[in-house]
Amino acid sequence: MSTLTKILIVLLTMFTILLCGIVVTYVATAVNYKEKYDGQQNRMRALTEEKNAADQKRNETIKKAEEREVELGKKISSLEADINKLQSDLTAAKQKRDDAIDRADNWQAIATDFSKTTEMQVQLAKDAINDRNEIDTERIDNLKELEEKTASLIENMALIEQLEQQTRTLREEKTALQNKLDQILAQYGKTIPTPLPITQISDKARTAPPVTGIDLKGKISDIDINNSTIEISVGSADGVREKMIFHATRGDKFICDIEIFEVDQDKAVGTLDLVQDTPRIGDLVSTNL
Amino acid sequence: MSPVQTQGRTSVPDNLYTAILAIAFFAVLATTALVAYMCYTQYETIFKIAS
Numbered sequence: 001m002s003t004l005t006k007i008l009i010v011l012l013t014m015f016t017i018l019l020c021g022i023v024v025t026y027v028a029t030a031v032n033y034k035e036k037y038d039g040q041q042n043r044m045r046a047l048t049e050e051k052n053a054a055d056q057k058r059n060e061t062i063k064k065a066e067e068r069e070v071e072l073g074k075k076i077s078s079l080e081a082d083i084n085k086l087q088s089d090l091t092a093a094k095q096k097r098d099d100a101i102d103r104a105d106n107w108q109a110i111a112t113d114f115s116k117t118t119e120m121q122v123q124l125a126k127d128a129i130n131d132r133n134e135i136d137t138e139r140i141d142n143l144k145e146l147e148e149k150t151a152s153l154i155e156n157m158a159l160i161e162q163l164e165q166q167t168r169t170l171r172e173e174k175t176a177l178q179n180k181l182d183q184i185l186a187q188y189g190k191t192i193p194t195p196l197p198i199t200q201i202s203d204k205a206r207t208a209p210p211v212t213g214i215d216l217k218g219k220i221s222d223i224d225i226n227n228s229t230i231e232i233s234v235g236s237a238d239g240v241r242e243k244m245i246f247h248a249t250r251g252d253k254f255i256c257d258i259e260i261f262e263v264d265q266d267k268a269v270g271t272l273d274l275v276q277d278t279p280r281i282g283d284l285v286s287t288n289l
Numbered sequence: 290m291s292p293v294q295t296q297g298r299t300s301v302p303d304n305l306y307t308a309i310l311a312i313a314f315f316a317v318l319a320t321t322a323l324v325a326y327m328c329y330t331q332y333e334t335i336f337k338i339a340s
Binding site: 001005006009010012013016017019020023024027028030032034035 | 303306309310312313316317319320323324327331332333339
């Protein structure tokens, strides 16, 4: 065997072993692409299924969202209608509230006026009760006086009857004496002259002509409830005198009587009497109804 | 074969080179077997392209 052959054998063996080592190293450390491919394939399949499921879910969600949108649109429309109705109701309620407030104010004003009127009526009633008590006292005094005067009148009537009886007796005596005197004088042809009465008889009283109404008219210009006095707009220049009685009226309604006790030139003041209603400033007063 | 004495130098017998060649052969064989095994276990084929 030649030397060259031996060298080639040795070199061939060395390179063979080197190449085999490289190949073994490469094969031992090579990546398993089939397994990796299968893994990627499975992963892609799973992702595809997930994608389809996600697409389906998305479509369902979109469909549900559209249905929900339609439903919410209907609800919004209904709620807008309710809102409009509630706004109209609110406006009406506000209007009613304003009306109620106005009515409450009016009622309050009426109540205030009514309270004032009631206070005035109470004061007038108290005054009327006081007047009635005074009148009752005066009436009792008058009754006593009347009883006394009646007793005195009865006594006077008895005295008058007694005097009349005496008068009749005197007349009878006079007639008898006259007859006797006539008989005596007739024997001598003489007569008795007509005697004149010792007491002169005055003329009989004549009935006075009826007083015509002076028809004074005016208005109530001021009221003093505490003193139960009223001032009227006519005075002495118009013919008003003390003790005159004016009748206060409002329309066709009789209010009260006013007895004048103080008169100025253009006004007069009187007290209330026969009060039927609360007098007010501006009520008409007149002497004739 | 026995070692040959040529011109006073010691020569290696030819059987040594035969053994070296045998080692190289078995190395190639073992490598081929390993590659085939790995191909089969990983791609389930030896000569065809895995699909």
